[in-house]
Amino acid sequence: MEWKKLFPNFEPELVELIEKNAVQRSFNAGDIIMRTGQYIKSTALVLEGQIKIYRENPDGGEFLMYYLGPGQACAVSMICAIQSTTSEIMAKAEVESEVLMVPVQLMDDMMNKYKSWYQFVIQTYRSRFDELLSVVDNIAFRNMDERLEFYLKRHAEKTGKKTFEISHQEIADDLHSSREVISRLLKKMEQRNLVKLHRNMIELV
Template sequence: MQTMTIPDYLNTYFSHFEPNLRTALAEGCTVKTFPAGEQLMQTGQYFKSTMLLVGGLVKVYRQGDDGGEFFVYHLEPGSACALSMICATKQEKSEVLATAVEDTTALLVPIAMMDDLMQDYKTWYYFVLETYRSRFEELLEVIDHIAFKSMDERLAYHLEKLSKQQGSKELYTTHQQIANDLGSSREVISRLLKKMEQHGKVLLQRNSIQLISAV
């Protein structure tokens, strides 16, 4: 299987960038791969680059003093992390963590390029603005679900979203991980999943959850 080059990644996932921008990024970026489970960002770290996702899936989340997790959003191929862009540009420490949900590939854009990219390329400028906007909307969605939805509704939505992002009806995740993402307990999530299974909406297996019908 032929390995993709940086221009290949840019042409595939960021074709909306103007040609000169893709050329500049191809000359200045590096490729890095992260195996599933590896952390891409840690709380308190400074950024030397921002990331353009070109493969895999990344979970961005906050961690409380008690070790509990609060899910913020996912990053998919063709996207970038707005929070890392802000921290990299302002040379501030990260306030979030990011972990590869599956094997992930990213293009690393050095912070030294950021100001020039914003000034010289309109498509980069609009990409950054759109990234900020879309991530803000995702944060509002999380807040809305916490404030106005019951836990069973939030669980159903979470499973459907994971299924779309992973392109599969079979989700390789644990009850504890779902509980972490939703700010709940494993016991509550297990009980709700069992109820969904009784209604024929999911099939609970040893290491996965299979969606059978719309949850």
């Protein structure tokens, strides 16, 4: 598996170190990779697939925060790993995914020795923080119709596909809304010629 190509800035020595110590794991669509309250023993680098990072509400709600794709890493797992504290979020494989688990014991050492790792970690924090900011923006300032459009657009960008296999109920869960509202808003978008609706599938135009 040519995982190095996903992290082209890592120096050869670092690549070697990771290769020696990390474990590659496969997840099926729907598998939970990390759950709220769990202790984290390694940092996750995504090689393939798509990981959904979301927040769970005790009284039964989910809320999508962002997706991780190949070449990205979970900022929360980095921080938790370093501090050996528990995670506050859930991570689920959206599709079949491959993840490289780098043991936490290496983290300190890698941060010191490898500039490229240090940069990568900082870059990861930065991106996730920004994504969280845009999530806050959306729920604080936007109505559901705009949030839905943003949601679909983001998905298209992430996957590069213009079809999206998902039910209205799942979208409602991600946006913490209700199925009926999403159905109605999608209908309106269809009337505006932004999407075409099918069963379990939305086509972006």
